[in-house]
Amino acid sequence: MKVIGAGFGRTGTASLRVALDMLGYGPCYHMSVVIAEPFRVRQWLDVGEGRARDWDEMFAGFQSAVDWPAASYWRELAEHYPEAKVILTVRDPQRWYDSVSDTIFASALAERRPLPVRRRIIRWLVARRVPDFALYPRMARATVMDRIFDGRIDDPAYVVEVFERHVAEVRAAIPAGRLLVFDVREGWGPLCAFLGVPVPDEPFPQVNERVAFRRKWPRRQFQLIFRGR
Template identity: 65%
Template sequence: MEVIGAGFGRTGTRSLQAALELLGFGPCYHMASVMEEPYRVRQWLEIAEGRSRDWDTLFAGFRSAVDWPTSAYWRELAVHYPEAKVVLTVRDPAHWYDSISQTIFRSALEQRGRLPVRRRVIRRLVEWRAPDYALYPRMAKAAFIDPIFDGRIDERDHLIEVFERHSAEVRAALPAERLLVIEPGDGWEPLCAFLGVPVPEVAYPRLNDRAAFHHDRSRNMSRLILRGH
């Protein structure tokens, strides 16, 4: 493990994943890796519920990791991989809240309530075809929704406070030579300088806006129903 992402979801982590892979630090682990291979949900559940801390098995084959659930364990991972550098992705807290409340946390809140009939049928089909994926809500709750946000993902002021506190804690915990703080739009230069690699002759990736998030989620559900896992 050479690069650890400490930024919350919806801070440009999917773009950072693509950027790291273009720079030669791939494969890069992301929540998308969990969605694509649902057995990874059970691995994280073992960690989140305290039955495992086998980071080397979890990240076998990966040279970097970003997004949740990884970023929920940035302290442990920074200790376990002492040579790894840490990248903290941030953005305007209010914009982050607007994004996450319409994507990741919207999905989580829907799990708590009564879904429309069509969505309930799709969920049941996915649970039948991909039983590991059916554990995702439990894993997310145990890995970051409860320990980081105290389960209060429907409270705007609380979420923004947690977001700002997290950024401050990461900055305070790590020396400057080991930590890079970047925002969407910073481009290649700060990342490449931090990692000691040349700037590519392609544009910095821009991935996973809200529309893409919902499209990818629907596509993943369809894949799990058709193929199982």
């Protein structure tokens, strides 16, 4: 592991993932990897619920990791991989909250309400076809919603406070020479200087999944139903 992303989801982690791949620090581990490979859901559930933790096995084949759930364990990963550099992606706290509440948190809050019949049927079919993936909501609660936000993702002021406290804690814990506090709008310059690599000729990637988020999740469930793993 050469790079550890300590930034919360929806701080440009998807763009950073692509950028790290382009710079030769890939493959980069991201929540999308967990969704694409359902066996990883159970791995993270074991971590979140305190049953097992083997970082080398979980990240085998990856040179970097960004986004949740890995970012929830930035302290542990920074200690386990002492030579890895740490990148803390940041953005305006209120804009971040607007984004996360409209995507990740909206899905998590929907899980707290009684599911419509159609969604219960889809959930049952997914559980039969790919049991590991059916554990995703439980895994997300254990590694992110409860671990990071104490389950209070419906409290905007508290969520923003946690975000700001997290930024301060990472800054305080990681030595300056090992840490880059990075807004992806800054582009290649700070990132390449921090990693000591040339600036690519291509534009810095801009991956915005906010619009596609709600379409992507149902589509993935149907893929699992009809295609299995």
